[in-house]
Amino acid sequence: MKNRDLKTLIRRTAERERPEVIDRIDLSTIEIIPPVRKPARTWRWETVVQFAVVTLFVGFTSLFVYDMLTPGPGSDPIALETEAELVGFPIVSAASFLGSFESTDLSLVPLAMTLDMEEPLILDQLDGLTSYLGIMESLLGPADDLGFTAVASDRDEYQYRLSYASLDLLGNAITYDIYYNQTPSSEFSDRTEIVGLLVKGTREFSLSGQMIQTSGGIKTRFQAVNDAGDYIVVEDKSTKQMQKFDYSLYQNDALVQSHSVRLMVDSDQVTAMVEYADTQNQISFRFHKEAGTEVGDRIRIRYSFRNLEGNVERETGDITVDVGQNPQTQAYEYRYSVHCQHGNQSSNHETTGKRKDLASETPGNDKPGNDHPGPDHHGPDNPGFQKPSHEKPGSEGHGSSGKGNSRGERLLAIPNDEVLFSL
Amino acid sequence: MPNPIEDYLDLLAQKDDQAFAFVYEQTKRGVYSVIASLIPDRQTIEDLMQDTYIKMLKNLNLYQRGRNFPAWLLEIAKNLAYDHLRQNRMVTPADPQTESYLFDRQSPRTESTDYTMEELTRGLDSEEKQIVLLRVVAETKFKTIAETVGKPLGTVLWIYNRALAKMKKSLGKE
Numbered sequence: 001m002k003n004r005d006l007k008t009l010i011r012r013t014a015e016r017e018r019p020e021v022i023d024r025i026d027l028s029t030i031e032i033i034p035p036v037r038k039p040a041r042t043w044r045w046e047t048v049v050q051f052a053v054v055t056l057f058v059g060f061t062s063l064f065v066y067d068m069l070t071p072g073p074g075s076d077p078i079a080l081e082t083e084a085e086l087v088g089f090p091i092v093s094a095a096s097f098l099g100s101f102e103s104t105d106l107s108l109v110p111l112a113m114t115l116d117m118e119e120p121l122i123l124d125q126l127d128g129l130t131s132y133l134g135i136m137e138s139l140l141g142p143a144d145d146l147g148f149t150a151v152a153s154d155r156d157e158y159q160y161r162l163s164y165a166s167l168d169l170l171g172n173a174i175t176y177d178i179y180y181n182q183t184p185s186s187e188f189s190d191r192t193e194i195v196g197l198l199v200k201g202t203r204e205f206s207l208s209g210q211m212i213q214t215s216g217g218i219k220t221r222f223q224a225v226n227d228a229g230d231y232i233v234v235e236d237k238s239t240k241q242m243q244k245f246d247y248s249l250y251q252n253d254a255l256v257q258s259h260s261v262r263l264m265v266d267s268d269q270v271t272a273m274v275e276y277a278d279t280q281n282q283i284s285f286r287f288h289k290e291a292g293t294e295v296g297d298r299i300r301i302r303y304s305f306r307n308l309e310g311n312v313e314r315e316t317g318d319i320t321v322d323v324g325q326n327p328q329t330q331a332y333e334y335r336y337s338v339h340c341q342h343g344n345q346s347s348n349h350e351t352t353g354k355r356k357d358l359a360s361e362t363p364g365n366d367k368p369g370n371d372h373p374g375p376d377h378h379g380p381d382n383p384g385f386q387k388p389s390h391e392k393p394g395s396e397g398h399g400s401s402g403k404g405n406s407r408g409e410r411l412l413a414i415p416n417d418e419v420l421f422s423l
Numbered sequence: 424m425p426n427p428i429e430d431y432l433d434l435l436a437q438k439d440d441q442a443f444a445f446v447y448e449q450t451k452r453g454v455y456s457v458i459a460s461l462i463p464d465r466q467t468i469e470d471l472m473q474d475t476y477i478k479m480l481k482n483l484n485l486y487q488r489g490r491n492f493p494a495w496l497l498e499i500a501k502n503l504a505y506d507h508l509r510q511n512r513m514v515t516p517a518d519p520q521t522e523s524y525l526f527d528r529q530s531p532r533t534e535s536t537d538y539t540m541e542e543l544t545r546g547l548d549s550e551e552k553q554i555v556l557l558r559v560v561a562e563t564k565f566k567t568i569a570e571t572v573g574k575p576l577g578t579v580l581w582i583y584n585r586a587l588a589k590m591k592k593s594l595g596k597e
Binding site: 001006011013016024025027028030034147148163166 | 436438440443444447451452455456459465468469472473476477480481482483484485537538539540543555556559560564565575576577578580581583584587590591594595
C-alpha cells in the first residue's frame with residue numbers, strides 16, 4: 001500500500017467517524033472569564049532607589065562575568081554538541097553532498113573573475129550552489145531540532161545505529177540511518193575505527209572512518225562511497241572557537257571538488273557557512289533557513305566573492321531560495337531571487353534551478369512525485385550514544401566490517417601513516 | 424507568518440457566532456485527533472470535543488496572544504482526555520452492539536469495506552496515534568505536533584515514519 005493511499009484512508013475514516021459538536025455549543029450560556037487586570041502600581045521613592053542600585057550591581061557583575069567567560073573575538077556558539085551529532089553530522093552531510101554531486105560535473109575550475117565582467121559573478125555559480133542546498137534544507141533550523149538519535153540496530157551485521165530525521169523546505173520528512181561497527185585501532189590507543197553503511201531510503205553509501213578521543217572531545221574523519229565508486233572525505237577541523245568540516249570529493253580517484261563548512265548557532269538557529277577557493281579567488285556562502293511562503297520554508301544566503309591577491313572583495317549579495325512547482329513538469333525546483341552588489345552597481349535577478357528531491361526516498365511524504373516506498377527500517381528506541389568501546393565486537397583489522405558489509409561494496413582503508421590531525 | 428485564527432479572537436471573546444464557526448472549522452480535526460488517539464469510544468469523543476471548546480471559550484482571556492493558539496487548544500483537549508481516563512481508571516467498557524460487526528465478519532476484507540479508526544490504528548500506541556492523526560487528519564505542522572507531545576522534532580518525525588510503516592504492515596496482513 002502506498003503512503004498516499006494509507007493517508008487517504010485515514011482521512012476518509014476520520015471524516016466519517018469525527019463527530020460534529022458545533023451545534024451542541026450555545027455561546028450565550030458560556031461565561032468567559034474576564035481578563036485579569038493588574039493593579040495600578042504606585043511608586044515609592046525608596047523602592048525605586050533600591051531597585052536602581054540592585055540593577056546597577058547585577059548589571060555590572062554580569063558584564064564582568066560575561067567578559068571572563070566569553071572565549072574571545074571571532075567565536076561561534078557550538079551547533080553540534082552531543083557525540084551522536086558530532087559523529088552523525090559529518091557522515092550525513094558527506095553522503096548528502098555525494099548524492100547531490102552525482103549528476104553535476106564539478107571538476108575543479110578556476111573561479112573566473114575579471115574586472116571586465118558585467119554579469120554578476122554569482123549567476124555562474126548557481127549550479128554549484130544547488131549542490132549545497134540539499135543538505136542545507138534539512139540541516140538548518142532550530143538548534144534544538146538536530147535530530148540525531150541512537151537507536152537499536154536492526155541489522156545483524158552492524159552493532160550500532162544512529163538515526164537522523166529532519167524536514168526539507170516543503171516540510172517533507174528526510175531520514176537517514178547510519179549502521180556501523182567500531183573497533184579500537186591496532187596502532188593508536190586513542191582512535192577507533194568505524195566501518196558501516198549510511199541508508200537513505202533505497203540508497204546506501206558505504207562508509208569508513210576514525211574517531212579520535214582528544215582533550216577537547218571527539219574528532220572524526222570519514223569517507224562515504226557511492227555505487228559509482230565516487231567518494232567523499234570529510235574531516236573534522238573544529239577548534240575551540242568554531243565547528244568546521246572539510247570535504248574533498250573524488251571521482252575516478254581524482255580530486256574534483258573541495259570545500260569547507262562551518263556551523264554556527266545564531267539566535268538559536270543553526271546556520272552554515274560554505275567556503276571554497278582556488279589559488280586566487282575565494283567564494284563564501286552563509287546559509288540560514290526561515291519561514292517563507294505557504295508552500296514551505298526558504299533559505300537565505302549571504303555571499304561574497306573575494307580576490308585573494310590584495311584581499312579585494314569583488315562582489316557581495318543576498319540570495320533568497322524558495323521552492324516552487326514547475327507548471328510544465330510539475331517537479332519542484334529552486335527559485336532564486338538574487339540581489340548583488342558589484343562595485344558601485346547593484347542589480348536584481350531571478351532565475352530557477354533544478355532541485356534534487358532528497359525526500360523522495362523517504363517514506364511518509366505526500367508531495368507529488370515524492371511517494372516512493374522505502375525500506376522498513378524502524379526499531380526499538382534506545383536513547384544514549386555508545387562511546388567508542390575498546391571491546392572487539394567480533395571484527396578485526398583496520399578498515400574491515402566484522403561480519404562483512406551486506407552489499408560487499410568496496411570499502412576504502414585509511415592509510416596508517418597519514419596524519420589526520422595536528423592536536 | 425500571520426495566524427488567521429488570532430484575528431478572530433477578539434470577536435470570539437464577544438461570543439460572535441461566525442468567529443466561533445471559523446475557529447471551530449480550523450481546529451476541529453486537530454481536537455478530534457488528539458482525543459481519538461486516547462479515547463476509542465465515539466460518544467466520549469463527542470462529549471470531550473464539546474468540553475474542549477467550552478473550556479477554550481471560558482479561558483479565552485488566559486491565552487497569550489501571539490503564541491500558538493492551535494497548540495494551546497490541543498493542550499486543553501489532551502488534558503481533558505487524560506482527566507477522563509484517570510476518572511474512569513482507563514477502563515473503557517466494550518459495547519457489544521457497536522463492535523459486534525467485528526465478530527460477525529465472515530468474508531475477507533475487500534477494497535470497498537470501510538475500516539474503523541480503531542482497526543486502522545491497531546498496534547499503535549497512543550503517542551503514535553496522536554502524531555499520525557494530527558499530521559494526516561489535521562495537517563498539523565510537525566513543529567506544533569512536537570510541542571503538543573512534548574518531544575523533539577527529530578523524534579516526532581521518526582515516530583511518525585515508524586507508525587506509518589506499522590500501519591501498512593498491519594493492513595497488509597489482512
